[in-house]
Amino acid sequence: MGQDLNKVERLYDTVAREYAEAFCGEHEEKPKDREILYRFSQEIGGNEPVWDFGCGPGQTTAYLKNLGVEISGLDLSEEILKQAKAIHPEIHFRKGNILELEFESNSIAGIVAFYAIVHLTEKQVGTVFREVFRVLLPGGTFLLTYHIGDETIHLDEFLGMKVDGDFMFFKTDFIFGCLKDRGFEEIEIIEREPYSGVEYESRRAYVFAKKPAAPKSP
Numbered sequence: 754m755g756q757d758l759n760k761v762e763r764l765y766d767t768v769a770r771e772y773a774e775a776f777c778g779e780h781e782e783k784p785k786d787r788e789i790l791y792r793f794s795q796e797i798g799g800n801e802p803v804w805d806f807g808c809g810p811g812q813t814t815a816y817l818k819n820l821g822v823e824i825s826g827l828d829l830s831e832e833i834l835k836q837a838k839a840i841h842p843e844i845h846f847r848k849g850n851i852l853e854l855e856f857e858s859n860s861i862a863g864i865v866a867f868y869a870i871v872h873l874t875e876k877q878v879g880t881v882f883r884e885v886f887r888v889l890l891p892g893g894t895f896l897l898t899y900h901i902g903d904e905t906i907h908l909d910e911f912l913g914m915k916v917d918g919d920f921m922f923f924k925t926d927f928i929f930g931c932l933k934d935r936g937f938e939e940i941e942i943i944e945r946e947p948y949s950g951v952e953y954e955s956r957r958a959y960v961f962a963k964k965p966a967a968p969k970s971p
């Protein structure tokens with residue numbers, strides 16, 4: 754059974770304002786985030802469209818937009834999308850579910866998903882990777898981040914608000930195998946220690962993965 758998405762949506766509807774305040778501009782304090790996002794922008798070049806899945810209040814979307822990436826954001830929570838639209842009126846944001854993407858197959862040049870899988874079970878992660886693979890253009894790039902580990906943390910309170918939510922950590926072997934099984938190639942996983950005093954004290958991983966390019970015609 755997967756995690757109840759209504760519960761996830763409620764959680765972010767509840768903390769939307771607090772989450773936006775806490776995390777907008779977070780990349781300024783995280784040099785590895787900046788390095789990785791710069792690399793992603795270079796890999797994308799001028800290709801479009803690019804989407805930020807599980808974009809929250811849009812801090813990663815905006816960071817990439819400032820690097821010249823033609824990017825839009827998608828999230829489950831109406832309230833967090835209201836924050837994203839208010840803070841970044843120049844960017845297009847819309848509601849959607851990464852488990853059932855309403856996009857044509859082979860239609861997106863690049864997808865970034867920062868901590869978007871944190872509330873999903875392993876089975877649901879497999880579904881997301883299958884969907885991401887389907888909608889990426891051949892040769893398209895996927896950039897994912899997650900908390901490394903095998904624990905699930907239950908929170909009754911988050912950012913000072915009463916919530917009911919589970920936060921999942923993932924083992925790198927699982928993520929690697931799951932991406933490979935879905936057909937991704939050139940999978941590179943970069944791990945780092947937490948930035949002490951800046952973020953929750955968990956080890957973090959950044960993943961670059963590619964959908965194979967279309968075979969060249971003879």
Ligand SMILES: C[S@@+](CC[C@H](N)C(=O)[O-])C[C@H]1O[C@@H](n2cnc3c(N)ncnc32)[C@H](O)[C@@H]1O
Nearest residue numbers: 765807808809828829830849850851867868869
């Ligand atoms: C931990 S937050 C990350 C937000 C932002 N990317 C960041 O790095 O701060 C997880 C986000 O993913 C969204 N999310 C969770 N499950 C989703 C789903 N199935 N479809 C779309 N968005 C989802 C949540 O609403 C939330 O905004």
